[in-house]
Amino acid sequence: MDESGKYRAPALDKGLDILELLAGAPTGMSQAEIAKSLGRTTNENYRMLDTLVRRHYVTRSPEGDRFMLSLKMLVLAQQHPPRRRLLDIAEPLMRALSLESEQSCHLALWEDGDIVIASAFSAPGNWRQSLRPGAVIGIYNTGSGRVLAAFQSKEARLRMLADHNLVIGEEQADTTGLNAELDALKVKGCAVEPSKTVRGTTNISFPVLDPSGNAIAALTCPFIERIDDYRAPNVEQVTEMFGKAAREIGRQINGE
Missing domain, CATH: 1.10.10.10 (Winged helix-like DNA-binding domain superfamily/Winged helix DNA-binding domain)
Structure with missing residues (x-):
């Protein structure tokens, strides 16, 4: 004593x-x-x-x-009540977002070397593409993974890439070229790019940021385009919706 x-x-x-x-x-x-x-x-x-x-x-x-x-301290923080609080805030917004955009959406987190889908909502209607909660996805070949890595300090990003466990179908990228891509993505503020895993899908991914500007999660839409007479929101409109939702989740998480 x-x-x-x-x-x-x-x-x-x-x-x-x-x-x-x-x-x-x-x-x-x-x-x-x-x-x-x-x-x-x-x-x-x-x-x-x-x-x-x-x-x-x-x-x-x-x-x-x-x-x-x-990054283990970050993983522990996400596994404890703060992670539950993130989902409590995000899920009602995600449910509304899926209905408004008429697209599926999911929230991805970094967990001890893996990119894990923490929550997901399928698009309404007959046509959808979605990931199941608990799915483990790549960091190099997904919008969610690239956004989570891009919006970190350079040191944290390097540790994420070093600790990442490759998933089936994922190839490790050249670090120099990848860092340049991620830097450009960070400047842009989001990822809007063709899927690197399936054809016909555009990944729209936005970071959910902490007060320091680092990503604590990635909000993603696997956008599929309607080509019939039905006029669903287009990719530009959906991108705007997801950006607004990601910022609102961050605002509530950070108590702003």
């Missing part, structure tokens, strides 16, 4: 100190740099760093000499 009368957990304090330090070091830190910043010896930090790496809260650089914060 300390002087304030509160019980202390020194080992937990050391672990949290390391996590908080690495959260502000986008390029990672060496073991010596961590020790110097925290005023401890490398031996004091060794076991704690080893445990954090083993539990996947911290990752090593490819060379093995630097330590970086993983």
Whole structure:
């Protein structure tokens, strides 16, 4: 017990100190740099760093000499009540959006190396294309995955790409070319592009942003065009609807 009368957990304090330090070091830190910043010896930090790496809260650089914060904290945050709050906010808007646009829609999240469909609503009427909740999709070949990766810091994006588990049919892209595409997508603000997995579909994907401008989710429409006499909303109109909905979800999530 300390002087304030509160019980202390020194080992937990050391672990949290390391996590908080690495959260502000986008390029990672060496073991010596961590020790110097925290005023401890490398031996004091060794076991704690080893445990954090083993539990996947911290990752090593490819060379093995630097330590970086993983995305596991983000995954835990999404799995706990904040994720439920996201769905509580998003799902009524998604249901209304599906009816208004006459298209299917889904919400995708990053979960421990996977892009997972957290919620989905099918289009009304006879014609639809939709993904089921719980489906795992690619990061390289889907609008949702590309948007989630694009709207991150460069360091977080690199970790996402490194940690991603390829799905069936997905090919890993050249990092240099992909980063240029994702940078352009971020400037544009959304992805509106032909599907890279099926013909006849245009993926319309918008990020749901946190206060720092990073994507916590991707709201996506697998748009299919009617070519008969029925006049459904066109791709430009649907793009506007989805952009408005994604911004509204973000506004409510961030309490604006």
